[in-house]
Amino acid sequence: MRKRSAISTYPPTPIQSYIMSTLLHVDSSPLFEKSISRTLAAEFVRVWREKNPLGRVSRRDLVSLDIPPIDASWIESAFLDPALRSTSQQASLALSDQLIAELIEADEIVIGVPMHNFSPPAKFKLWIDQIVRVGKTYAQKDGKRVGLLSGKTVHAFVASGGMYLADSPTEKFDFVSPYLHTVFSYMGIDKVHVHSAGGTAAMLFGNVSRDAFLQPHIAAIDAS
Numbered sequence: 001m002r003k004r005s006a007i008s009t010y011p012p013t014p015i016q017s018y019i020m021s022t023l024l025h026v027d028s029s030p031l032f033e034k035s036i037s038r039t040l041a042a043e044f045v046r047v048w049r050e051k052n053p054l055g056r057v058s059r060r061d062l063v064s065l066d067i068p069p070i071d072a073s074w075i076e077s078a079f080l081d082p083a084l085r086s087t088s089q090q091a092s093l094a095l096s097d098q099l100i101a102e103l104i105e106a107d108e109i110v111i112g113v114p115m116h117n118f119s120p121p122a123k124f125k126l127w128i129d130q131i132v133r134v135g136k137t138y139a140q141k142d143g144k145r146v147g148l149l150s151g152k153t154v155h156a157f158v159a160s161g162g163m164y165l166a167d168s169p170t171e172k173f174d175f176v177s178p179y180l181h182t183v184f185s186y187m188g189i190d191k192v193h194v195h196s197a198g199g200t201a202a203m204l205f206g207n208v209s210r211d212a213f214l215q216p217h218i219a220a221i222d223a224s
Contacts, residue, residue, distance in 0.1 A: 021055045023048050024106035028062045028124040029114045029159070036159035036197050039214060041112035043221045044155060048110070058102055067095065067126040078133055096130040103131055108153045109189075111180075115160035119175045128183055137187040147188020154192045156180050157217075161201035195220070 025045050029035035045057055077089035078096070085093075103109065113120050120128075131137055138147050164174035177194045184192045197217050202208045 021052055021107040022058060022105050023052070023055060024058045024060065024102055024109045026060045026062065026109065026127070027112040028121050028127070029112055030063050030121070030123075031114070032063075035112065035114065036200050036214070037112035037114050037157050040157035040159070040195065040197060040217055040221065041110050043218055044110045044157065047221055047224065048108070058106065060099070060102060062123040062127050065123075065127075067123060067130060069126060070129045078135075082135075096133055096136075099127065099130050100133065100136050103137070103149060103152075103187075106152060108155065111154065111156045113156055113158050113176060113180070115158060115174070115176050118173045120179060132183060132187060145186075147186060149184075150188040150190070152189045152191070154180070154184050154189055156192065156194045157197060158194060159197045159200050161199075161204075163198040164196070165198070 023045065025041060027035075027038050027041060029037050032038065049055065049057065073089065073092045074096070077085055077092050080089065113124055116122075119125075134140070137149055138145055140146075158176050158180075160174075160176070162170060162173075164170050164177075177196070180194055181192050184190075195217070197213075200213065203210055203213055
């Protein structure tokens, strides 16, 4: 199992510099300005803009987006030959098409993800259900599944109330980090860097200030 630290535990990679590159910024915390994951993702975007003055940032806030759950119509439409889809079937996939297009256009993706009951929030899972799609982000070739989004990098900032460090008794309760690696790898994205900001409950109990909690995480982003 990969090792995690409280700040950044998957192989830290310097923020890439591209000419006219695109960064997709995705948030999923319902806490908005109080959110730690949103704050860290926003700091990443700030540093990325400095390093990519010609780059473009595409924004997607999942909390404000109405994402319907996958239903039978969606599944049938997704697995049907596009040439055979009816107007209503095309409409059922319209949001999926839009969200996938954002992923395809991006060179890098930065995601703010809070941990809710040991897993990603519901809105994040609904987004994943829309973008993991046969023929779009993965395919079957010669009897094997292949991801279609290779060459991209994901940076995920995961905030959690508890601490889920490697080799600790609570490590097994972290279903967010493994999930992120698995689902993006399934779509062909193998460069997934998960930056953990565990222990946010300390702020709720007044044991540490917000600024003091954020400081080492902000510093790690600024130094990348």
